[in-house]
Amino acid sequence: MASSSLSIKSCMNATCGVSTSNSGGWRKGWALRSGDFAILCDNCGSAYEQSIFCEVFHSKDSGWRECTSCSKHLHCGCIASRSLLELLDGGGVNCTSCSRTAGVGPMNGDEKPNGFGKPKVDNVGELHSASADSQLAAETKLMQLGNCIDGIGTRNLLQLQSDETNGSCRKMKQEDILPPVGEIASTIFSNFNQASNASCQTAKPEIHRTVTAAKDLYESLAQTNLSMSLGSSLGNPNPFPGGVVDERVSSKASSPLQQGPRSRHLLPKPPKSALSMDANAGMVSQIRVARPPAEGRGRNQLLPRYWPRITDQELQQISGDPNSTIVPLFEKVLSASDAGRIGRLVLPKACAEAYFPPISQPEGLPLRIQDVKGKEWVFQFRFWPNNNSRMYVLEGVTPCIQSMKLQAGDTVTFSRMDPEGKLVMGFRKASNSIAMQDTQPSAIPNGVPSSESYFSGVFENLPIISGYSGLLQSLKGSTDTHLSALSKHLHSASGDISWNKSEKQEDRTRDGLLLPSLMVPERKRTRNIGSKSKRLLIDSLDAFELKLTWEEAQDLLRPAPSVKPSIVTIEDHDFEEYEEPPVFGKRSIFIVRSIGGQEQWAQCDSCSKWRRLPVDVLLPPKWTCVDNAWDQSRCSCSAPDELAPRELENLLRLNKGMNYDACKHSLFSFCWKLTCHCSLNF
DNA sequence: AATCTGCATGGAGGA
């Protein structure tokens, strides 16, 4: 890592009135949602909002700092992240060279502060350090999430991250930075180690960097969410106190390490203390993130693909009781055999051993599991000897699967309801979007996804390929013109979707998404279910990113001029569909007067005066007073402002939280990705 | 004959 001086000559902060430098590792500032600005590090992709950036910028060493232990210079991104930690948490600064903490007191020589191990010194040592930087960036995100009152920039940060980062994300061994099993650090940093590491691990060179970058932060968020949801449950030493019917073994459940061989997959232990995320709860709760599961035997070993991806909202729905805490344990995408008539659900070994009671006999024991409707099922939890190992299955699941109308490709989630410790089985219907066809063609029996799964939805999967899910979810239940317009465009424009426009609309949901790939022989199709889980993960991460981007950008979209929509009714919801893709519209502000009535305000591109408009007006990207056909008295830039300065101030305050440029950038990024994924050209 | 049961096989992916 070079230690040449970093030249940050100016601050992007508009308030500061200076602009950023593109040199020295920093590049590109993006406007955050709040109107503040962020800057990205070329190396680690860390993004800093205004105040933090200013802090970095104004530091005497321009972002570089010398390690008090080894005297080496820390990288700008790292030090910036650490500066952020210091600012927000009073934490220390880790030297990426010697791993010691700089600036906050002495460290033991072999100590791994904050869970960071020493960077491995080998021919890829540089990359390891860089990856550590990514972790630091992830930490930064956490701190920002936990401290920014209005949740500034989280989604933008996602975008920032996904657009510009990951140059440093490289494949690395887990052992390089993870504490060994059994001594998993209990700090939040260990989680982020894992989060970042896991992402780097699975990142493949051929995967576009935006995807892996999104994954980085995605899993960082996963950790964050975990902290929110699991905090109350971590003190429960028995991961399975109440779900066991067989009393003779229930006592064993409290002995977490008596099971057979551990698998080698590592997972961080959730932090002991929950982070306060209230300020962002509303923002994060709907985000479907992979939550590293709660504690249990072998909890450190679960593959990320089994991490429960459940939103807080879903948790709440499952729980029902505000006094109960739902602890997501794991989830599994149903295979064809799982969802088949045999009634055997193969359980991931690590999950079974971690969260279900230990069984020593193949016969196993009956398990009582409650579904989301409150109905209680009893399954036989057992195993088959298999290659000197075990294969765990839940038998008798067919009635439950059928009652939930699940099929291959859908996801079942296993959670624990604390304090009673009851096992709860939830599910997510797989949206039969591109995802299903692209990554799990076999998941749909006969290749015909049901309309039910398409728009059903309590737990519709977010992790869908190429970001369509987010769009569809936004669409679902919405009559928003622009949403439907874009949706239609996406569908019609994506070349790999057989969206037959001449079909009846209800058929679209059922048949319109079939792919030729579904016509492959059954054997081949069914084989693909699990094997592409990794790809699914990557794609879902991308979807996640795109969803956020979309949310930010959606109100910039306008239907193309002079295009009349057709009304489509899907599951009792009316959608307007447009033959033409949406266009960027001018951003306006909608306000609701306390005395009643809504108003729309838009700013003239010429004189910058704000003009009142009817609420149903959609403005083109460029709009001036001359175009104000609705108020003849203010159809000229020479007309005075309708608003008093104070009113204008209030109006703009209402507008805070959205920055046109940021959104525009986001949307372009979004569209670009779609272009990559499905040859869609906006 | 259909279904159930228990185990075997082999592809996929991680170490």
Next chain:
DNA sequence: CCTCCATGCAGATTG
């Protein structure tokens, strides 16, 4: 090379 796990398959059981 090893483990995991989706699924095949043969024998047992049931109707």
